[in-house]
Each structure stands twice: as C-alpha cells, then as structure tokens.
Amino acid sequence: MSTNSFRDNMNASLDQAKVKARRIFRFTMWSLLIAGILFGIGYYIYRTFPKSDSEQTGTLYKLSHDGYLFKTYEGQLHLIGSAMITSQSTWNFSVKDKAIYEEMQKYVGKTVKVFYKELPETALPWQGKTPFLVYKVEPLQQ
Numbered sequence: 001m002s003t004n005s006f007r008d009n010m011n012a013s014l015d016q017a018k019v020k021a022r023r024i025f026r027f028t029m030w031s032l033l034i035a036g037i038l039f040g041i042g043y044y045i046y047r048t049f050p051k052s053d054s055e056q057t058g059t060l061y062k063l064s065h066d067g068y069l070f071k072t073y074e075g076q077l078h079l080i081g082s083a084m085i086t087s088q089s090t091w092n093f094s095v096k097d098k099a100i101y102e103e104m105q106k107y108v109g110k111t112v113k114v115f116y117k118e119l120p121e122t123a124l125p126w127q128g129k130t131p132f133l134v135y136k137v138e139p140l141q142q
Helices: 002-048 098-105
Strands: 052-066 072-079 090-095 111-118 132-139
Touching: 052 090, 052 098, 072 098, 090 098, 098 132
Parallel strands: 090 132
Antiparallel strands: 052 072, 052 111, 072 090, 111 132
16 A cells, blocks of 8 residues: 555645646746736837937938838938038938828928937837938928
8 A cells, every 4th residue: 555655645746746837837927928018018118219309401302112011201311511412411311101201292302391300229110211200391492
C-alpha cells in the first residue's frame, strides 16, 4: 500500500503544481497584455500630440497623393527669400485631409501661408511622411 499512497501523494503534488503553473501563466499573460495595451496607448498619444503650432510662407509648387499601402497628401513649399529652388529653400509637408488638399490645389504656383502642427517625430504612416501636418492654407496677395 505504500506504493499507492506514494503515487497518490505524487499525483496530488503534480496537480497542485499544474494549478500553480496555470495561475502564474495567466498572471504573466494578463500582465503582458495590459502592459502592451498601455504602451500602445502611450506611444499613440506621443506620436499624435503636436509639439508646436506654427505657420510657413512661400510659393506652393508641388502637391501629390502618394504611397503604397497608405495614400497620403504631400507637398512642397518654396520658401520666400530664396532666389533658387534648392533643398535648403524647400519645405516638405503633409496635408491633414482631402478637403485641405483640394483647396491647396487651387494655389499651386501662388504664394500662400500654411498653418501646421509639428509632431515630435515623423507622422504615423496614415498621417503623412513628414512631422509637419498642414491643417489650413491662406493665399497671400502680391
């Protein structure tokens, strides 16, 4: 009988170990899930919270709707005060939505003032390719 009693004790110990292992596994998985969700929310807020609000003036000379997976509205402004178009005298930006993009199409080749929000890093893929998100445009009289 001592062998059966030993087996019963061993089985009971194994069952207790299985229950404890399941609890540890569940706790670990829930902790990782909650930490991942909190990190994701924090990262999303960090990437979408504007660092500054500003404006830029220049001649609007390029607008495009490009991208492979995420189609975004992009543009370039030739800054006022520069005689030639060089990489230092151009300013690349992303347009926040289609309505603003369509309004900006009217002003290609004209001097405009654009209002934008600067993000801490490059925008998320569906927002644009630059950290500068234009939300308003005004034509300037010359």
